[in-house]
Amino acid sequence: DGGITQSPKYLFRKEGQNVTLSCEQNLNHDAMYWYRQDPGQGLRLIYYSQIVNDFQKGDIAEGYSVSREKKESFPLTVTSAQKNPTAFYLCASSTRGLGGSYNSPLHFGNGTRLTVT
Amino acid sequence: KNEVEQSPQNLTAQEGEFITINCSYSVGISALHWLQQHPGGGIVSLFMLSSGKKKHGRLVATINIQEKHSSLHITASHPRDSAVYICAVLVSSGSARQLTFGSGTQLTVLP
Numbered sequence: 001d002g003g004i005t006q007s008p009k010y011l012f013r014k015e016g017q018n019v020t021l022s023c024e025q026n027l028n029h030d031a032m033y034w035y036r037q038d039p040g041q042g043l044r045l046i047y048y049s050q051i052v053n054d055f056q057k058g059d060i061a062e063g064y065s066v067s068r069e070k071k072e073s074f075p076l077t078v079t080s081a082q083k084n085p086t087a088f089y090l091c092a093s094s095t096r097g098l099g100g101s102y103n104s105p106l107h108f109g110n111g112t113r114l115t116v117t
Numbered sequence: 118k119n120e121v122e123q124s125p126q127n128l129t130a131q132e133g134e135f136i137t138i139n140c141s142y143s144v145g146i147s148a149l150h151w152l153q154q155h156p157g158g159g160i161v162s163l164f165m166l167s168s169g170k171k172k173h174g175r176l177v178a179t180i181n182i183q184e185k186h187s188s189l190h191i192t193a194s195h196p197r198d199s200a201v202y203i204c205a206v207l208v209s210s211g212s213a214r215q216l217t218f219g220s221g222t223q224l225t226v227l228p
Contacts, residue, residue, distance in 0.1 A: 040220055041220055042121065042203070042205075042217070042218030042219050042220045042221070043203070043205075043218040044218075045215070045216070088158060090158075090160065092160075105150070105162040105165050106150065106152075106160075106162055106216075107162065108152075108159060108160035108161070108162075109159070110157060110158055110159035111157075111158035111159060111160075113158070
């Protein structure tokens with residue numbers, strides 16, 4: 001079955017360490033996204049990529065970095081510069097980016113819960 | 118003020134009840150999504166609509182563009198419907214488009 005795989009489901013890190021969250025999709029989707037979810041708030045866009053080797057900052061990109069070397073993979077690195085990294089991180093994909101047709105539902109992974117102490 | 122407001126924030130219902138979740142937005146949009154987030158955190162897309170009404174099984178989503186309002190209805194609710202329901206609007210700004218998410222409605226259906 002096609003889908004999006006995020007790993008690991010739970011991640012614990014010490015403050016000051018960089019950590020990379022994995023996101024892999026086998027849906028042959030062009031666009032991929034990283035969102036952050038905090039209690040009581042809507043999802044917020046960190047980074048997105050509409051095509052391989054290209055990505056754009058979202059609303060809260062500071063302290064994060066991404067790469068898109070393969071269509072299937074869009075890893076997110078949470079760096080030590082991120083002031084409040086503890087959160088639930090969701091990866092998503094769609095057949096086209098938001099800049100294309102709106103008629104493109106989002107597919108989400110099951111998320112990674114990151115705790116930094 | 119949030120661009121997307123959902124109500125209620127929390128909703129508890131008895132199995133079998135008819136449920137309505139509301140979403141209001143303050144900007145012009147291209148489309149609106151309804152999403153379902155399960156207790157484990159995974160999110161499933163339920164509907165994407167830009168006008169009128171869409172139906173899938175016991176779920177119906179409606180949108181009124183003039184009033185900037187959408188509703189999600191669940192008929193004959195069941196405990197397995199317990200989840201967070203999220204409204205998201207697709208906003209166009211020039212050539213760019215962005216999804217803005219509501220904070221969600223926590224639905225609990227009791228047996």
